[in-house]
Amino acid sequence: xxxxxxxxxxxxxxxxxxxxxxxxxxxxxxxxxxxxxxxxxxxxxxxxxxxxxxxxxxxxxxxxxxxxxxxxxxxxxxxxxxxxxxxxxxxxxxxxxxxxxxxxxxxxxxxxxxxxxxxxxxxxxxxxxxxxxxxxxxxxxxxxxxxxxxxxxxxxxxxxxxxxxxxxxxxxxxxxxxxxxxxxxxxxxxxxxxxxxxxxxxxxxxxxxxxxxxxxxxxxxxxxxxxxxxxxxxxxxxxxxxxxxxxxxxxxxxxxxxxxxxxxxxxxxxxxxxxx
Numbered sequence: 001x002x003x004x005x006x007x008x009x010x011x012x013x014x015x016x017x018x019x020x021x022x023x024x025x026x027x028x029x030x031x032x033x034x035x036x037x038x039x040x041x042x043x044x045x046x047x048x049x050x051x052x053x054x055x056x057x058x059x060x061x062x063x064x065x066x067x068x069x070x071x072x073x074x075x076x077x078x079x080x081x082x083x084x085x086x087x088x089x090x091x092x093x094x095x096x097x098x099x100x101x102x103x104x105x106x107x108x109x110x111x112x113x114x115x116x117x118x119x120x121x122x123x124x125x126x127x128x129x130x131x132x133x134x135x136x137x138x139x140x141x142x143x144x145x146x147x148x149x150x151x152x153x154x155x156x157x158x159x160x161x162x163x164x165x166x167x168x169x170x171x172x173x174x175x176x177x178x179x180x181x182x183x184x185x186x187x188x189x190x191x192x193x194x195x196x197x198x199x200x201x202x203x204x205x206x207x208x209x210x211x212x213x214x215x216x217x218x219x220x221x222x223x224x225x226x227x228x229x230x231x232x233x234x235x236x237x238x239x240x241x242x243x244x245x246x247x248x249x250x251x252x253x254x255x256x257x258x259x260x261x262x263x264x265x266x267x268x269x270x271x272x273x274x275x276x
Contacts, residue, residue, distance in 0.1 A: 016041030018229030055095035084121035166263030
């Protein structure tokens with residue numbers, strides 16, 4: 001596995017492990033097995049209600065805390081400055097960790113118009129040592145530019161919905177222009193019809209790989225951090241096994257052609273969607 005270097009100097013794994021809906025003891029076991037299988041970045045969120053499971057899995061694993069990149073996210077209902085500080089601290093208490101390596105605003109929630117205030121809280125939390133790096137999820141270029149214009153601090157990561165049916169080419173370009181690393185949530189389309197796509201089946205067969213492996217490799221060749229999730233050890237190992245082959249330019253182009261204007265899995269447009 002290789003790492004990306006963020007604009008603030010921190011090095012982060014190119015491929016991480018998503019934990020959405022991994023809760024309770026079964027969630028702990030799945031997350032622990034992922035760490036033991038080789039994942040070194042674990043992605044959670046306040047709204048996943050499993051920060052405690054993540055912390056417990058880390059304590060049960062054989063991997064030292066300082067070898068892991070732990071990511072969490074602040075929900076929109078806590079975007080007032082003091083609420084943001086309090087609930088970031090609450091997330092740390094839940095996890096039993098003394099800091100997060102990367103902490104993100106989960107959505108811009110533009111109707112409420114509090115994301116700049118929440119960003120100011122994350123800047124302060126970084127100075128306090130509660131978080132090492134700070135970023136956002138689902139932010140459009142205009143949201144990123146406003147954060148920088150009003151605070152002088154640009155996010156180092158923008159985690160967005162990105163999969164072959166919604167390839168986000170323009171957003172990836174906009175992020176790169178701002179020295180922001182793009183990260184893909186739901187990279188496999190949440191096991192949607194994309195996994196039955198004939199073009200992907202042909203590419204997978206040519207390389208002796210699965211369609212999931214082809215998609216994750218596509219992410220990496222786009223220069224994107226990718227965060228697949230699986231509760232099963234065999235699939236966890238499969239998703240890690242994407243560093244021994246390379247897609248051709250023609251194959252990359254064929255995957256790019258699969259994108260759709262309405263390709264979002266749940267139609268969550270950051271220009272209007274509100275998450276709390």
